[in-house]
Amino acid sequence: MEMEKQETYDIMAVCLLAGKIMLQSGAETYRVEDTMMRIASSFGAYQSHPYVTPTGILFSVEGNEPTKTKLIRIVERTTDLEKVAQVNGISRRISAGEFTIEEAYKELKKIGESGSPYSVWIHVLAAAVSSGCFLIMFQGEWRDFFPAFITGGLGFLSLMYFHQLVPIKFFSEFSASLLIGLQALFFVTTGIGGELDKIIIGSVMPLVPGLLITNAVRDLMAGHLISGLAKGADAFLTAFAIGAGIAVIFSFF
Template identity: 50%
Template structure:
């Protein structure tokens, strides 16, 4: 990477892209981009983040740069890494090439936990939530099984069709189907407790939290967008369970 090709705009947009694609709040993304730019001598950086894109310019009347965000996930570890790197840039005035190289390395990093570990965590979480919401130990194993199958199915279809809402609908359908079969075979004391525990790994907890935080910070467009996205996810989960109830009235 030559010195001429690394600019402040590239570094700021790359940092914002990593954070936004990892599930960060838009006000946090803008603040990080502004702080990085100011550390390199930019007096009036102009950054604007939405759920699907980033705008950045070095001043009010300078050229504006746009970066599209097409894929989003939840990776709090990457968000923390970018925050830590931004603090290093501000504190130690890292050269542009060094900062850009570190950001590219962060962007290419694989998720902290493997897919098998995520499925295992979803399995245990499903059973524990079933108990927490009032279920019995008889509901624990069926909830674990339903949660494991539903989460794995959601991940599989998300990679195949790349439509998150449809993948969540299919995943919740498998949860309902597995829970209904277990209940009809005599495993589990409460079908409702099994389903409630199993769907919890699919519930959009972080997007809902980020939507509220963005609204409180005055980012109305991003806050409302994330709120609607969370609502659509909840509808997809509920529709999948309702469809199973329609075919298996238990």
């Protein structure tokens, strides 16, 4: 019996690790719960009950012996869809019987401990290019592509810096948008840029929580009301921080 209980705890550890990686990487709530249940079922735990919110995961498994419900906290959340896809791949291989519990845990541990495959400067370059492209998409002038490129790249770099300095999302997003507004104003007043509004709109787009809004709506549609409302509130605060930073610039200049 003791061995069966220990095996149940091992299954719970694998499921919780998979759910933690996915939730920290920006996966939807329903996807996290579905993956955890599929993994548990593949290892023989057919009665599993995951409960996922943006800040924590509760998980229990029914069996012959009573088991403890386990809880893990989720503090850091980012967007890394590569890790979500990797965990989904591990889940499919578990369902196909390719992994034991120990092997699955080791593979998930590797995924969780791996960093981003792209450096900080690649992220900044991608933000800069996308800012210029968003400006053109919003019918801006080509002469403003370079100002938007510089403003968007420096704004995204400042977002990462301020987040490391003070790990409060609202502060880092407000400060980054404030800096974007100042840079855009500088380009326009010096004559390098032409349309202030288009430069600002293009530059703040890499900061907009698009995935968070999409996941919030998807969770609400799937019936996960708490997660959907929580993610929606998070997205609202992010949008408010961005708008407040830009509003300060327009108020004084």
